[in-house]
Amino acid sequence: MHDIRQIRENPAAFDAAMARRGLSSLSSEILAVDTARREKIMAAEEALATRNKASKEVGAAKARGDDAEFERLRALVSEKKAEIATLEEESKIEDARLRDMLMVIPNIVADDVPEGADESENQEMHTWGALPTYDFAPKEHFELSGTAASLDFETAGKISGARFVMLKGAVARVHRALAQFMLDTHVDENGLTEINPPVLVRDDAMTGTDKLPKFGEDSYQTTNGWWLVPTAEVPLTYSVAEGTLAAEDLPRRMVAHTLCFRSEAGSAGRDTSGMLRQHQFEKVEMVSIMHPDDSDAELERMTKCAEGILEKLVLPYRTVKLCTGDIGFGAKRTYDIEVWLPGQNAYREISSCSTTGDFQARRMNARFKPADGGKPEFVHTLNGSGLAVGRCLIAVLENGQQADGSVTLPAVLRPYLGGKTRITSEGALA
Template sequence: MHDIRQIRENPAAFDAALSRRGLSSVSAGILALDARRRETVTAQDAALAERNAASRLVGAAKGRGDDAEFERLRGLVAQKKDEIARLEAEVRACDEALTDALMGLPNLPFEDIPDGLDESGNVEMRRWGVPRDFAFTPKEHYEIPAALPGLDFETAARLSGSRFVVLTGAMVRLHRALAQFMLDTHVEENGLTETWTPILVKPEAMYGTGQLPKFAEDSYETTNGWWLIPTSEVTLTNTVAGQTLPPEALPKRMTAHTQCFRSEAGSAGRDTAGMLRQHQFEKVEMVSVTRPEDSRAELDRMTACAEDILVKLGIPYRTVVLCAGDMGFGARRTHDIEAWLPGQNTYREISSCSVCGDFQARRMNARFRPADGEKPEFVHTLNGSGLAVGRCLIAVLENYQEADGSVTLPEVLVPYMRGHTRILPDGTLA
């Protein structure tokens, strides 16, 4: 959420920053709500002062036997009481309207973010690895013989509908191995604290990280008001909600492997084949909570942690910085990491790492105290995929497929696969 004081101080700059996201000017409406609220608060304070003054005089009038003045003052007290109640209701209404308006606005992009309204404006930062030169036409993951016995979309459709999959045999083992490998790397090499969190949360948690109210249709709500998390960014980030952290607690770096749920509203017809875009999937998430001055460097560190997973797996990738119009709602800068998928002959997103500044912290009221006795400040939050497990499974299958329909396993995964080095064309491990 945005700081209303910054909008008051420089509304033109606020509108200019939002215009880079393709939004029209909103500061005039925001400031009108703010002015109305402040005027109402002033009127409420004046009415309260008048009531208190009249209340003090009521006893004196009664004591000197001035019945007329006593009745006038008593009537004034009652009148002011009603006026105060009315003004309190108006202040609450103004607060709600102002909060709703601010809650619905996305974060402001950093100045060094490239301009653009969609993915065509994204700028490549770097590449790693050289796509393999296949002696045959590489297949997409759901066409590879070794994968076919373990990818059951038909049964999943009977159970749950489209965009679900049942994994069995070598596929589910490889999927599990990838998640374990990612967690071990982040904990043992990258210094993240492994965390296990719920996948059902209260609406306040979704508000805190920005999924609500604007993107309610993108997530699933239960009949009793809980929400299924779209990513453990929601739970990990909200572990500091409502807290004032001591200075030694930062930076706070966490990782979690969870189920994730997304309705994929508005994405009908996109990537429906295979398991690239699912309603239920798994991710290893990274979340950092830092001091404001450290957050930009932390984004580079987090991006490197995600890239390292692909390097260890030997999967070529490229990293791009998203343009202002293609960034997520809560981000100020985002680095997307795209893995090479030879079956599609293109790079596809496998991780997105973002720095949010104090945008989420204001929504969550998450602060830290710079030093003893100093005034608390809002923390900065970051999140990133480390990586999307299902998409990583796709990348391994497509990059390591062989002409006979088998799949060779990356060397780094062999210990997690109990020494198996290949998935044979019939789907068995060897």
């Protein structure tokens, strides 16, 4: 959420920042509501001062026997009391209007975010790994003879409908191994604290992490009001809401492996084959709560943590900086990591690492107390996939595929698979 004082002090700069997001001038409408709200507050304060003064004078008028003045002052006190109640209610309405307006306005992007209309104008930062070559036409993950039977879309469809999959046997075990490997790496090598959070959250948690109100249709809500998390970013980030951390508590770095749920609203017809885009999936998510001075460096560190997982798995990837037309609603700067999928002959997103600055912290009132004892400040929050487990499974299967439909597995997974090194063309671990 934006600081109304900054909009008030420099509306032209705010409008210029929103123009980079493709939005028309917003400041005049926002400031009109802000002005109305402040006028109501000031009028209520003036009425209160008048009432207080009259209240003090009532007794004096009574004592000196001035009945006319006594009645006038008593009527004035009653009048101002009613006026204050009306003004306070009106100011609350204007305050709610202002908050509702600010809640649906995206974050201001960093100066170095490239201009662009869509993902085609994202800026490639670097690539890693040699793209695999084959003496046969590479297939997609669901076409391999060694994995096709273990990716049961038919049974999942019978149970839950489209965009679900039931993993079986060797593929299910590799999927589990990938998640465990990611967690171990982030905890043991990257210094993150493992968290096992709830995946049902309240409105406040979704709103505080900028998922509501704008993206309600993209998530699932239970009949009693809970939301199924679209990512563990929500509970991890919101864990510091409505509190003030000590400076020595920063940075706070967390990681969680959870189920995630997304309705995929607006994605009809996209990636309908295979398990690339599902309503239910698993992800290892990283979240950092930072001192504002350290958040830019933390985005670089977090991105390297995600890239490191792919490098250990020997999966080729590229990292891109998202342009103004592709960056997310709450992000100030985002790096997407895209893994190579031979079956599609394309790079596809497997991680998105973002800094939101104090955008989320303002929404959920998360602060820290500076070491010098100054006034509490808003923390900065960052989040990044470390990685999407299902998409990583796809990449492992497709990059390791052999001509006979078997799959050679990354060496780093062997300790998690009982020393097994491949999935045979019949679908067994060997």
